[in-house]
Amino acid sequence: MSQILETYLARTPGSRDLYERSSRVVPGGVHHAQRYYPPYPIYMRTGGGATVRDVDGHEYLDLWNAHYAAILGHAPAFLIDEMRAVVAGGTHFGIPSENEVRFAELLVEVLPGVDKVRFGVSGTEATMYATRLARAFTNRPTMVKVIGGWHGANTDLSVAIRPPYDVPESAGLPRDARGSTKAIPFNDIDGTRRVLDEVGDDLAGIIVEPVQGMTFVAGEPEYLSFLRDETHRRGAVLIFDEIIVGFRLELGGARAYYDIQPDLSTYGKVAGGGFHLGLVAGRDDIMSLGSAVSSLPKGQGVLMAGGTYSCNPLSMVGGRLMVEHLRDHAGTVYPYLDRIGARARAGLSRAFEAAGLTAQVTGVGSLASFHVLTEARPPFRAIQDAVGFTDHERGEVLQLALLNEGVHTHGGKAALSTAYTEADVDELVARVERAARATVAETGGN
Ligand SMILES: Cc1ncc(COP(=O)(O)O)c(C=O)c1O
Structure with missing residues (x-):
């Protein structure tokens, strides 16, 4: 079994249990298709500021932020x-x-x-x-x-x-x-x-x-x-x-x-x-x-x-x-979100490059999206530009590697909140680099 998957399974018995129970009474186990990733999603218990905490007690920097809704972080x-x-x-x-x-x-x-x-x-x-x-x-x-x-x-x-x-x-x-x-x-x-x-x-x-x-x-x-x-x-x-x-x-x-x-x-x-x-x-x-x-x-x-x-x-x-x-607070909120968004996108690009994982980071303002690719591509102008070049397999491994490192996202999506400090963004980038390195170590570079 893959090391990343093994770590994920070992860290998340509570989530696994809940997913199994849910699957008995809910088709596919989740109520929103975007909330599933294999082998089962993390089940969260609480959130505050930039983080969420799962049922097994692990804390994650949350990039998903409630389908991008939580612009001030959790529970302001x-x-x-x-x-x-x-x-x-x-x-x-x-x-x-x-x-x-x-x-x-x-x-x-x-x-x-x-x-x-x-x-x-x-x-x-x-x-x-x-x-x-x-x-x-x-x-x-x-x-x-x-x-x-x-x-x-x-x-x-x-x-x-x-x-x-x-x-x-x-x-x-x-x-x-x-x-x-x-x-x-x-x-x-x-x-x-x-x-x-x-x-x-x-x-x-x-x-x-x-x-x-x-x-x-x-x-x-x-x-x-x-x-x-x-x-x-x-x-x-x-x-x-x-x-x-x-x-x-x-x-x-x-x-x-x-x-x-x-x-x-x-x-x-x-x-x-x-x-x-x-x-x-x-x-x-x-x-x-x-x-x-x-x-x-x-x-x-x-x-x-x-x-x-x-x-x-x-x-x-x-x-x-x-x-x-x-x-x-518009005069402070939006310039701040723009600044940390730009810092995150630049940091994520550097992290993938340093790890040797071919990926493209896109986004604007407080939004960032990373796409793991089979080969380097010119900057996307639309989603069709990624079609045929998306490395789904490595993307799924990266997803679990990120969770193992304490980064919560789905599908490589990030919507930052004002609860993020610049130090949180730098910590995020460091964790993503470790996850990308683990992905490359396990799947080989691309
Ligand atoms: C652009 C856009 N429109 C509509 C929707 C649907 O909104 P809801 O999930 O609240 O039904 C979404 C949800 O992700 C969205 O991103």
């Missing part, structure tokens, strides 16, 4: 203290409250170009509603998304997520859902224009992650401007899916970072302050199609529900406290 004291009082006052009523009014007002204040917002409980739901709004507003059938774009598993957008991109993402999708969503290549103006020309007058809208979630490669400003101009010209709706980058790149997210105003944006993750949230935001005339008091006849308004747990006090207060904190 100011927020947790307030939330105790919120919980004591009742966790959900399903009745309008001042909490949702205050949070919505705050979002309209800090998000450039946003007139209205609408809350739900997940990002998947937010992108589903944004898509529905785009189709309804234009009265056209076809949505366009980016190859490799992940917008949650909603039916409309489950197209061209993972390679091979022309194979359906899932069984059970209605035939129509596949036919009415087309995919464009990220950061490729000519390739995108060709698809838009084919779609022609059927184009309802384009949904794009301004920074690609699969790679954390930033959209090139000319590319995103091109999408803005083309959607204007073609009378279609532009949607920025900011569920990762909203409140992370900058307070105003990609709208501020790129100074481009899409018609709609979706948010979740950071905006929820550690609680469940998804939201759609944007232009009044489009958002109003989903109004609960619309006078539109049935079939012309947009059905938007929000869900039983929408606007629960935890998400509304937790989200507001988070966004208020980010607004009040």
